Amino acid sequence: MNLNKTENTLPITDRTKIKRIPKRGQYEREVVHQILDEALICHVGFVVDNQPFVIPTAYGRVADNLYIHGSPASRMLRSLSNGIEVCVTVTLLDGLVLARSAFHHSMNYRSVVIFGVAQVVEEAGEKLEALRAFTEHVVKGRWSEVRPPSHQELQGTLVLSLPLNEASAKVRTGPPSDDEADYSLPVWAGVLPLQLSTLSPIADSRLLSEITVPEYVQKYTRVHQE
């Protein structure tokens, strides 16, 4: 009996099963969580009158819940509040895969697709915890330094939670895969790795003069985060 294995792996449903190139599919919760924790934005897909909308937005994760938030005036949040089906996709681009033929060019990536129905977070404690996760997801160490949300700001923020029950990851890594005959072609082939990097921080023009750039900004990176 291996309960751990079962709990650590997401159930494969018709919606989450990776059908195209199934070997790229991954269903371990840890893989899904790592991708969600490294990426900064998700793309939220929803349907209004049979019309699909795909909207980029930031998010946070607490355990097996993904949180998004915003103004109650947002069409996306209002629509999702009605309990409709949502598809949230997160993609990290890791490299360009340059093959010897145009046909076999590809990209290395890690993506997560989540299906489900989002719920409005009403309870004040969970709402604050979601907002904390949201800020900490973007910049770890930030929450304890900034002014926390006021009562009015909390009231004016709509927070939605989406359970990470029906999700899967898709991952491509490694070199190009060329047709055997093409390996003799005099063409450079390989991978050009990509990563999101930072430039020098730009201090706000009204920054108090004694304030220095915090270490969590100076050493900011999305890679190898725990």
Added chain:
Amino acid sequence: MNLNKTENTLPITDRTKIKRIPKRGQYEREVVHQILDEALICHVGFVVDNQPFVIPTAYGRVADNLYIHGSPASRMLRSLSNGIEVCVTVTLLDGLVLARSAFHHSMNYRSVVIFGVAQVVEEAGEKLEALRAFTEHVVKGRWSEVRPPSHQELQGTLVLSLPLNEASAKVRTGPPSDDEADYSLPVWAGVLPLQLSTLSPIADSRLLSEITVPEYVQKYTRVHQE
């Protein structure tokens, strides 16, 4: 009479009108094209049985058409081939906006949302041109060096075009916008700029020994592309 102005601006429809924070909305074709040309992947949203799907994929642009492609076995491509409504979203993340309050944290970004119905590209000339644009979009200068698609590869690739007739961009730039009372808080505030950068290229293990890394790989950047 200013025909140019009209032609250079996309019509604002109910679907493309930026309703949340309308000052961030931009409808100039040039702005939309620049964002599409700089980004590498899009997120394609479509509906099957009232269920939204959001799938990341690469793309190319030729004039006022966006092209995506893949295997005819792909659910996404098969679904879109049926002439259903699609929403394609492209997002560039430009920076983290760190305000003095948690509430006013934000991100600088440039995004494009395109609505429409995709069409299968049947004509061989347009299909090849789309695949050229696709490769050149990812790595400019690559197409002329690699083995072009064979007849069989062309036959086995489904190419779809989506007209850029109903699209808009949304752009946030600049510093945080804090509540007046918060400017006196002893908290660092400003922007941490982000950009997609490259690491050293990884040559394929079967690369012929005399082949050096091409300049378009060595000097690769997505920024300031023409």
